[in-house]
Amino acid sequence: MLRHALFIAGHDLRFMLRQWETLLWMFVMPVVFFYFIGTVTGGYGPATAGRGPPLAVQAPANGGIVVEQLIARLEQQGYAVARPATPEELERYGRRLIVPEPAANGTVTESVLAGTQLQVTFERRGDDLAATLDEVRLNRAIYTVVADLAAIKASGLEVTPAAFDTIAAAPRRVTLAVSAAGARPEAPPVGFAQAVPGTMVMFTMVILLTSGAIMLVVEREHGLLRRLASAPISRASLVLGKWLARVALALVQLAFAMLLGTLLFRVDWGQSVPMVFAVLVAWAAFNASLALLLGSAARTTAQATGIGVLASLALAALGGCWWPIEITPKWMQSVALALPTGWTMDALHQLVSFGYAPGTALPHVAALAAAALAAGWGAAKIFRYQ
Numbered sequence: 001m002l003r004h005a006l007f008i009a010g011h012d013l014r015f016m017l018r019q020w021e022t023l024l025w026m027f028v029m030p031v032v033f034f035y036f037i038g039t040v041t042g043g044y045g046p047a048t049a050g051r052g053p054p055l056a057v058q059a060p061a062n063g064g065i066v067v068e069q070l071i072a073r074l075e076q077q078g079y080a081v082a083r084p085a086t087p088e089e090l091e092r093y094g095r096r097l098i099v100p101e102p103a104a105n106g107t108v109t110e111s112v113l114a115g116t117q118l119q120v121t122f123e124r125r126g127d128d129l130a131a132t133l134d135e136v137r138l139n140r141a142i143y144t145v146v147a148d149l150a151a152i153k154a155s156g157l158e159v160t161p162a163a164f165d166t167i168a169a170a171p172r173r174v175t176l177a178v179s180a181a182g183a184r185p186e187a188p189p190v191g192f193a194q195a196v197p198g199t200m201v202m203f204t205m206v207i208l209l210t211s212g213a214i215m216l217v218v219e220r221e222h223g224l225l226r227r228l229a230s231a232p233i234s235r236a237s238l239v240l241g242k243w244l245a246r247v248a249l250a251l252v253q254l255a256f257a258m259l260l261g262t263l264l265f266r267v268d269w270g271q272s273v274p275m276v277f278a279v280l281v282a283w284a285a286f287n288a289s290l291a292l293l294l295g296s297a298a299r300t301t302a303q304a305t306g307i308g309v310l311a312s313l314a315l316a317a318l319g320g321c322w323w324p325i326e327i328t329p330k331w332m333q334s335v336a337l338a339l340p341t342g343w344t345m346d347a348l349h350q351l352v353s354f355g356y357a358p359g360t361a362l363p364h365v366a367a368l369a370a371a372a373l374a375a376g377w378g379a380a381k382i383f384r385y386q
Contacts, residue, residue, distance in 0.1 A: 026207060200253070213304045
């Protein structure tokens with residue numbers, strides 16, 4: 001039985017991998033969706049110091065040490081600082097910090113040391129909430145430079161880079177001890193950390209419920225299954241072989257997506273990679289069973305295509321493949337946890353994004369395995385040769 005099943009699985013897998021439509025949706029379209037959805041969802045969730053476009057700083061060429069120290073403090077805050085050379089180049093940046101020319105002749109440093117107040121301007125296009133966070137970080141950088149200058153003057157030192165280093169190295173008389181007051185609610189994954197897992201989960205279902213199901217309908221319409229019925233191959237071997245071929249197809253697609261996400265989009269799969277594999281294998285098994293069920297129930301290729309595409313897109317949207325389900329209302333999160341896509345995405349978020357222990361994903365794997373068995377049993381019951 002197993003020998004016949006493996007023979008059928010190998011033949012089917014090679015045939016499906018020769019179809020250009022399958023190759024397109026397995027190896028080309030995921031890259032497009034990774035980039036598009038990853039870029040769009042990069043704005044969800046709270047901003048962090050290392051995230052966001054560069055900060056353009058426009059300052060007089062003779063800014064002196066004050067400007068140099070300001071830029072150093074901005075970089076310590078996590079900004080990628082750019083120094084545009086022309087006003088046209090400055091306009092291309094969405095975040096701009098403008099240090100004005102001093103009113104009198106001299107450098108910015110000389111004006112500040114003389115007690116002249118300079119009005120630094122911050123301009124930003126886009127998210128108001130993120131702009132507020134930028135203002136906090138910029139004020140921290142500016143006030144740090146001002147405080148260091150005051151400390152240098154109070155110490156009777158000359159304002160030089162070495163003096164700033166001396167102040168920075170001085171022991172702090174007041175320190176702040178920070179500790180967690182309790183469990184911190186997880187921030188939803190954003191950018192490629194959401195897009196890559198979500199897209200590969202969606203595309204596995206799309207490929208299996210279209211190519212995987214349609215192929216079975218085509219074989220029935222062309223009489224290929226009737227020929228197999230006359231061969232010395234049992235019905236169980238045939239169904240198992242078809243199922244194994246689709247599991248293998250899904251695993252090829254998932255492996256490619258994980259490799260691409262790691263190398264091209266720098267996705268970190270966390271510390272529980274073996275359990276991540278277990279979740280994805282269970283997901284592949286479920287989709288293979290669902291593909292056989294749809295292929296056995298559909299009467300025409302049009303039916304299989306329509307149902308497969310609509311079901312895949314609906315389950316992907318409701319299950320959190322397109323956006324982090326954590327940003328949606330509670331009722332939508334409850335709906336997601338009632339769907340196989342939601343089980344898979346919740347398990348991946350817990351393992352990859354939130355760093356939970358591997359055991360937290362066991363219920364998700366068990367649910368997917370049970371759904372795969374149920375769908376597989378239904379597919380075997382209604383499987384027909386013609």
